[in-house]
Amino acid sequence: MGTEIRFALDFRNKRFNDASKGLAALAKELNADWDGAAKVLSKELQSFLNSVAEALAKRHGNAWPGGTGEKTLSRRSGKLVASILSSVTVTGTHYDEIKGYIGAAFPGPVHEYGATIRPKTAKFLTVPLPAALNPNGTPKKKSAREWQNTFVARTKAGNLVIFQKTGTQIIPLYVLRTMVKIKPRLGMQETISAGLPYFVDRAADQIVRAMLAGASK
Structure with a gap:
């Protein structure tokens, strides 16, 4: 620049x-x-x-x-x-x-x-959703792997999402993408x-x- x-x-x-x-x-x-x-x-x-x-x-x-x-x-x-x-x-x-x-x-x-960002080693990029972010927009965890009781499921809209199960709650944490355009x-x-x-x-x-x-x- x-x-x-x-x-x-x-x-x-x-x-x-x-x-x-x-x-x-x-x-x-x-x-x-x-x-x-x-x-x-x-x-x-x-x-x-x-x-x-x-x-x-x-x-x-x-x-x-x-x-x-x-x-x-x-x-x-x-x-x-x-x-x-x-x-x-x-x-x-x-x-x-x-x-x-x-x-x-x-x-x-x-x-x-x-830029167009693609994963270097993994298959997907993990894009944090509001529940995975602090009030100022910074990530609560360094990576999706640090969250416990998680699973991946496809939504009705066709997106792959990492969810966390907490008691009876199912919380969406990350959406999985093959690339992200900034x-x-x-x-x-x-x-x-x-x-x-x-x-x-x-x-x-x-x-x-x-x-x-x-x-x-």
Whole structure:
């Protein structure tokens, strides 16, 4: 999950597709040191990526199950959102070395791009039903094998289900599937792309302002 950000700069009626060359020309004109632009760019990139992470945390922060929609995920354990917030990193000390990173721990990539999941060794995937989940949507057990007094039966609808017998109660715990399709809902790339024009304009403006301020000292 990555996006390359390129800067262009207009100076003296000339278009510099490589902004570093344009900044160098501006610095020469102002008799200033443009290497200080790296600090400004680093700060702006950090701010931008933090805003992306916070937007994703807000979008996917509603409680399970109501928080799940076409473009949203319900908050369950909170680990996915926490991994996004803590992932933001900016490195580099020179303008052409500045790099920013934002990511998500597994299953983040699955929710970003979507996936078709099939069992690796067993015949079926066990998809937990509400009775096998905690109030926040996390599984009560690590696997279906940890439940006692269970049996498999086919429902009237034709689904294979793992049931648990508790006294006189028969409780559906898992539905068995040969595959599960997961829709792309995270929207990290989409959020980054939507904010890029604003980020590029602001970063370029702040860099030029810093250079002008330095030249006037």
